[in-house]
């Protein structure tokens with residue numbers, strides 16, 4: 452059996468005629484930049500989330516950068532974020548001129564360790580960016596308390612957690628602003644790069660829309676200098692077709708995760724991912740902690756099973772952040788997990804037969 456890590460084609464075939472029609476519509480209307488398909492998606496997304504503003508942007512990295520710039524983060528500021536994430540979360544902090552300050556992750560849930568945030572707060576700290584990682588929300592309730600106590604801006608990086616929940620609160624609805632990626636492999640994926648920002652703050656929404664479009668709200672009137680980061684019509688049209696299905700897809704991922712966890716139960720060399728009490732995990736990534744991880748990866752590959760590592764190196768341990776002077780021991784959990792974590796194939800279309808094959812092959816490796 453051959454099991455790919457992701458299978459974007461299966462999803463395309465399930466919606467083929469609607470997607471083909473939507474793409475043809477964009478071309479027919481030459482609505483490539485801005486225009487009705489982008490307006491439609493922004494409206495659909497903000498309705499689905501129940502927020503006042505949605506701003507479509509070129510990708511999830513720009514989304515964070517645009518939000519930080521519009522919030523006035525810059526030189527001399529510090530922004531706290533998780534030591535384990537995709538580099539977008541921290542490189543955008545640096546791009547504004549501010550300094551990323553990393554906090555280790557929680558050993559159970561892989562998200563920022565809320566017990567280690569306060570010790571990193573200084574007089575320069577302006578914002579916290581929790582990452583709702585692998586599809587599970589960080590402890591946003593306690594993070595919000597800390598943000599309020601120290602008067603910090605709260606930006607939720609929801610790139611991996613569209614419509615995840617914690618104690619009835621959706622990812623993205625607690626902070627001042629939340630950012631999303633629609634990279635093709637994300638739970639809600641476009642057919643190229645795409646991203647969005649949501650907020651209930653009118654003034655912030657206006658500033659972000661302006662900054663993302665060359666500092667302009669009205670053609671040829673540039674109030675500030677900005678950047679060019681727009682959601683394009685083709686991506687917006689694809690996303691509007693996919694959006695009504697996201698809850699069903701998330702539920703299938705969750706079901707598949709439960710199946711994996713049941714099938715892997717009892718293998719003592721493997722630890723399956725934990726779900727926070729009261730959380731709806733949407734399993735963008737199903738991440739194990741596995742002994743002899745590298746040998747296991749090789750064995751699975753030989754048996755036709757693709758896996759991935761999200762990510763091989765924690766952010767503070769990357770060459771890009773050596774200038775900050777951290778040591779690997781400063782982030783004991785993240786550093787230890789570099790050699791343990793392993794992501795199994797995960798998508799809504801996975802079959803029971805495929806998951807049984809993965810689990811049996813893992814059992815075979817350890818026996």
Ligand SMILES: *Cc1c(COP(=O)(O)O)cnc(C)c1O
Pocket residue numbers: 510511512513536537539540582608610611631632633634644645646
């Ligand atoms: C994917 C991702 C991003 C960036 O999204 P792009 O659309 O690829 O720019 C940001 N943060 C996290 C946690 C991500 O996983």
